[in-house]
Amino acid sequence: MSLLDAENVTRFYGEFEPCGDCVDLTGPTHGRNQCPDCGTVVGCADVDLDVERGEVLGIVGESGSGKSSLAEMLALDLAATAGNVEFASYDGNLLDANYEERVDLRNTNVGMVHQHVRDGLNLEFTGGGNVAESLLAAGWRNFDEIRARVRDLFEETEVPVDRMDDPTDTYSGGMQRRVQIAKAIANDPELVILDEPTTGLDVSVQARVLDMFRRIQREQDVATIVVSHDLGVVRLLADRTVVMRHGRVIESGLTDRVMEDPQREYTQTLINSVI
Numbered sequence: 001m002s003l004l005d006a007e008n009v010t011r012f013y014g015e016f017e018p019c020g021d022c023v024d025l026t027g028p029t030h031g032r033n034q035c036p037d038c039g040t041v042v043g044c045a046d047v048d049l050d051v052e053r054g055e056v057l058g059i060v061g062e063s064g065s066g067k068s069s070l071a072e073m074l075a076l077d078l079a080a081t082a083g084n085v086e087f088a089s090y091d092g093n094l095l096d097a098n099y100e101e102r103v104d105l106r107n108t109n110v111g112m113v114h115q116h117v118r119d120g121l122n123l124e125f126t127g128g129g130n131v132a133e134s135l136l137a138a139g140w141r142n143f144d145e146i147r148a149r150v151r152d153l154f155e156e157t158e159v160p161v162d163r164m165d166d167p168t169d170t171y172s173g174g175m176q177r178r179v180q181i182a183k184a185i186a187n188d189p190e191l192v193i194l195d196e197p198t199t200g201l202d203v204s205v206q207a208r209v210l211d212m213f214r215r216i217q218r219e220q221d222v223a224t225i226v227v228s229h230d231l232g233v234v235r236l237l238a239d240r241t242v243v244m245r246h247g248r249v250i251e252s253g254l255t256d257r258v259m260e261d262p263q264r265e266y267t268q269t270l271i272n273s274v275i
């Protein structure tokens with residue numbers, strides 16, 4: 001069985017009652033993600049995907065194609081409109097998990113690295129404090145053991161250990177991203193979700209963060225979903241890739257195949273736009 005198996009994952013946005021035809025009237029064939037009848041925005045619809053243990057799955061697509069909506073639902077940060085997600089550590093549909101179960105799963109089984117640092121870290125806390133928060137949430141109580149684990153995680157993610165007790169808002173963007181990764185992997189989750197892991201970083205810093213994550217991913221064999229509009233990021237990290245457009249998956253396959261022999265014109269356009 002896959003680590004995660006998602007079917008028909010759908011998310012609507014809007015103030016009005018969906019008319020019932022929103023999915024049929026949106027998507028790549030219509031070139032839009034907003035229902036012309038009722039105004040509902042279809043963030044994503046009917047998304048099927050699976051993630052094997054230890055595998056990296058990339059999700060690419062232009063801005064607004066539904067990548068973050070999908071990632072946030074899988075990270076249990078956003079309620080789904082419909083869908084079924086089987087996850088190895090959960091009995092039942094993951095999308096139906098109640099509040100306590102979500103908190104529990106997020107603390108121990110699913111690590112999330114948010115696109116915006118403020119969504120993932122408390123910048124007034126120390127860097128070490130942010131990582132310790134994850135450990136405390138998972139039940140760690142011994143002060144010395146927590147310090148030692150945070151120190152190890154800083155070393156692992158290449159954050160200077162002597163900055164551990166400094167407020168996180170004094171860290172560089174690259175260091176803050178690394179602290180988010182340290183926090184995400186603190187409790188050895190089975191799945192890590194990286195949402196736009198390089199946004200806002202200089203090119204040289206991006207490369208170092210990606211190299212660091214790739215090393216950790218391989219050493220720990222942790223399954224990862226990496227969401228990015230940047231094909232270079234996905235090409236570097238992902239074994240398999242799904243391409244999204246107007247809220248739908250339009251192509252999927254081994255990353256090398258998708259990049260070298262895209263079956264859809266849109267994928268080809270995406271690739272051409274970065275070459």
Ligand SMILES: Nc1ncnc2c1ncn2[C@@H]1O[C@H](COP(=O)(O)OP(=O)(O)OP(=O)(O)O)[C@@H](O)[C@H]1O
Pocket residue numbers: 013014033041042043044061062063064065066067068069070229
């Ligand atoms: N809270 C919301 N309320 C209304 N519409 C939303 C909301 N969040 C997302 N959307 C819409 O859903 C669609 C998909 O957005 P989403 O953020 O998932 O795409 P994305 O591919 O991650 O884009 P980006 O790369 O810009 O973050 C977009 O049209 C977006 O405007």
